[in-house]
Amino acid sequence: MTKNDSKEKDYPPIKAQQLGVYRVITEVSPPFSLSTPWKQAKTALPTLLRLFKDVYTASPWLFVLFALGHVWSTGIEPVLSLHLSSRVLNLIEAGLRTGNPDKSVIFQAVILRLICTAFTAVVNRERHRLESKLNGKVNLKFQGFILRAKLATDLTGVANNQSTAHLTENRAWPTFQLSIEALSMIVAAVNQLTYISLTILSTEHGFIFVALCLVKPLLDSLSSHNLFDKPHVVEATNPHYVRRSSLLELRKMQYRQDIITGDIVQHILREFRRAVSLLGDADMSEPCQQYGRRDGTLSQIFSRLARDLPMLYYAINAIFRPKGLTLTAMATLHQSESMLYWTFDDLLWNTRTMQERVSRVRELYELQHNVHRTKSGDLPYPPLGRPHEEGMPLELQNLTFSYPGATNNALNNLSLSIKAGQVLVIVGENGSGKSTIVKLLTRLYDATSGSITIDGADIQDYRLADLRHATASLTQDHHIFPLSLRDNIGLGNPAQVENMEMIQAATRQGGAEDVVRKFSDGYEAVLEHPWGVYSRGNTLGKGKTALTEIWERVSKKADVSGGERQRLVASRTFMRFTSGAVKLVCVDEPSSNLDPEAEWQLFQNLRKARAGKTMIFVTHRFAHLTKHADVIVCMKEGSISEMGTHEELMERDGEYCQMFKIQATAFE
Numbered sequence: 001m002t003k004n005d006s007k008e009k010d011y012p013p014i015k016a017q018q019l020g021v022y023r024v025i026t027e028v029s030p031p032f033s034l035s036t037p038w039k040q041a042k043t044a045l046p047t048l049l050r051l052f053k054d055v056y057t058a059s060p061w062l063f064v065l066f067a068l069g070h071v072w073s074t075g076i077e078p079v080l081s082l083h084l085s086s087r088v089l090n091l092i093e094a095g096l097r098t099g100n101p102d103k104s105v106i107f108q109a110v111i112l113r114l115i116c117t118a119f120t121a122v123v124n125r126e127r128h129r130l131e132s133k134l135n136g137k138v139n140l141k142f143q144g145f146i147l148r149a150k151l152a153t154d155l156t157g158v159a160n161n162q163s164t165a166h167l168t169e170n171r172a173w174p175t176f177q178l179s180i181e182a183l184s185m186i187v188a189a190v191n192q193l194t195y196i197s198l199t200i201l202s203t204e205h206g207f208i209f210v211a212l213c214l215v216k217p218l219l220d221s222l223s224s225h226n227l228f229d230k231p232h233v234v235e236a237t238n239p240h241y242v243r244r245s246s247l248l249e250l251r252k253m254q255y256r257q258d259i260i261t262g263d264i265v266q267h268i269l270r271e272f273r274r275a276v277s278l279l280g281d282a283d284m285s286e287p288c289q290q291y292g293r294r295d296g297t298l299s300q301i302f303s304r305l306a307r308d309l310p311m312l313y314y315a316i317n318a319i320f321r322p323k324g325l326t327l328t329a330m331a332t333l334h335q336s337e338s339m340l341y342w343t344f345d346d347l348l349w350n351t352r353t354m355q356e357r358v359s360r361v362r363e364l365y366e367l368q369h370n371v372h373r374t375k376s377g378d379l380p381y382p383p384l385g386r387p388h389e390e391g392m393p394l395e396l397q398n399l400t401f402s403y404p405g406a407t408n409n410a411l412n413n414l415s416l417s418i419k420a421g422q423v424l425v426i427v428g429e430n431g432s433g434k435s436t437i438v439k440l441l442t443r444l445y446d447a448t449s450g451s452i453t454i455d456g457a458d459i460q461d462y463r464l465a466d467l468r469h470a471t472a473s474l475t476q477d478h479h480i481f482p483l484s485l486r487d488n489i490g491l492g493n494p495a496q497v498e499n500m501e502m503i504q505a506a507t508r509q510g511g512a513e514d515v516v517r518k519f520s521d522g523y524e525a526v527l528e529h530p531w532g533v534y535s536r537g538n539t540l541g542k543g544k545t546a547l548t549e550i551w552e553r554v555s556k557k558a559d560v561s562g563g564e565r566q567r568l569v570a571s572r573t574f575m576r577f578t579s580g581a582v583k584l585v586c587v588d589e590p591s592s593n594l595d596p597e598a599e600w601q602l603f604q605n606l607r608k609a610r611a612g613k614t615m616i617f618v619t620h621r622f623a624h625l626t627k628h629a630d631v632i633v634c635m636k637e638g639s640i641s642e643m644g645t646h647e648e649l650m651e652r653d654g655e656y657c658q659m660f661k662i663q664a665t666a667f668e
């Protein structure tokens, strides 16, 4: 079932085919032309050169030694060994013919052969040792590169590039290794062809023999039927297969509680059996395997026969020229034919795989071009001569914004004036644009149109680093870093990350003292993943042993509740205040998991720290706050629907008043 789906003229044509339960869509390869490999090489070359340069700079000596070792072992030694063996055999054969072997010459030839073997064994051993060292250094280099590129990527860059989680340092080394192998094989192929043509078959039929050796690898390459080296998309289209796979997912721990409390175990098992029976005999094996199996039987038989062509050559030679080839020449021919076949077979496989490998590395390098760094201006903040001692004054004018890729505006033509040191509370229904205002004020995104001005200058004209330094944000999107609690709080002010006095004070203000106390190693406790801790679980056995006890201790994952996390994150924000540079504080719903007392305390502590700061709060539970607010903004569908003080808005009896009354009724 083949169909041409491509509508766009500029795109390469595509075709879709059903392979078992999958629909596989591939790009149709252009008809084979001699210029194709050349074009592919030209596209791959810049990436490969850059990769080689990176590996070289990771460790020049290891690079050179590793490359030389590879070229020796793959490209030179096999032919040299063949030559030396063939020399020994020739001497023995000549000796047997005359009945008077030249012992010392044979002995010397054997010793030379043995030296070559021993030398190669040493080179191989060293090469493997160097390989793991160089591999480690290359991985470290690319880890650093990826870390830098990802940390430099802002939210617009992340949204435009979808997921980059699959881009790891593990892409670089295999491609480099493959390239070195390819180069070594080219050297090997040239050496082998030269050897066969000049030494063994210098007089007759040399060309024919070489051509016969190459028929199979070339045939295989032309009729190659692999999916893995073609750009393709796979979609499981069989509904019973999809259903079965979704039901299988329910094995995961994260669903256990819902399944137990929902009492749906029997239902899941019944549905699974039904899906399996409806699936019947549909082929579920990997699309790549199914695709490969589509090779015609005839072409397979032909390909196998091609492997025997060199043998045909010996036979014809033996029949028509019984004295044409000596036994040694036959043995050498047989060995070199096999060597040449595998070299070309590997080389062609290598070339096919190379394109895909190079594009994987190119994707890695492209990380650094996709950062969409938020532009920084030149103006210092606070403006020279105006220290903004009361806080940051802000003016939002006709602000419109839509998220990258979104069709609707999150904010529409919004204008708002916030005086230095004011407390502004933003309320409104879900999706009305409250958090978006905070994201624009903290320059996580830039407005699509309209402007934000600070003290008369556009926010984009200020130095970004200065603005980041002068802004603190506390939202529910913050995470605990997989670092110690000390780091988690201290990083609020990196300059004081070792200052325990400040960290303890911030912990108190964030309400996280009890959280720290919970851990035996206190501030040094690391939440999240215990790195470098693993065991061969199935070899530990079930009963208690010294090993299982150690495993239990080292693998114990420190964890905290949602509310405790929010307290730690809040402490980090209080730590940020210690820099003395913060002029704007944006607090966006940071207390969803806090108990009422902790929430009240958090808002109290934030208000206590308000001196010298403009404060913006986004909240649904505003009873604690709105009475202290200088301005309350009520949002609806990306615009301001009401604005004023608590009293003014209550008097107006509009949307804010309605929301306030609903909350008040709930408390009554």
Ligand SMILES: Nc1ncnc2c1ncn2[C@@H]1O[C@H](COP(=O)(O)OP(=O)(O)OP(=O)(O)O)[C@@H](O)[C@H]1O
Residues within 6 Å of the ligand: 403, 404, 406, 409, 410, 428, 429, 430, 431, 432, 433, 434, 435, 436, 437
């Ligand atoms: N990253 C995003 N990409 C695309 N659209 C988004 C993104 N974040 C928010 N939106 C959309 O922008 C609009 C405003 O979202 P925003 O988060 O500002 O609302 P909110 O008032 O803070 O909502 P809530 O009270 O639920 O937190 C919504 O329609 C939302 O779906």
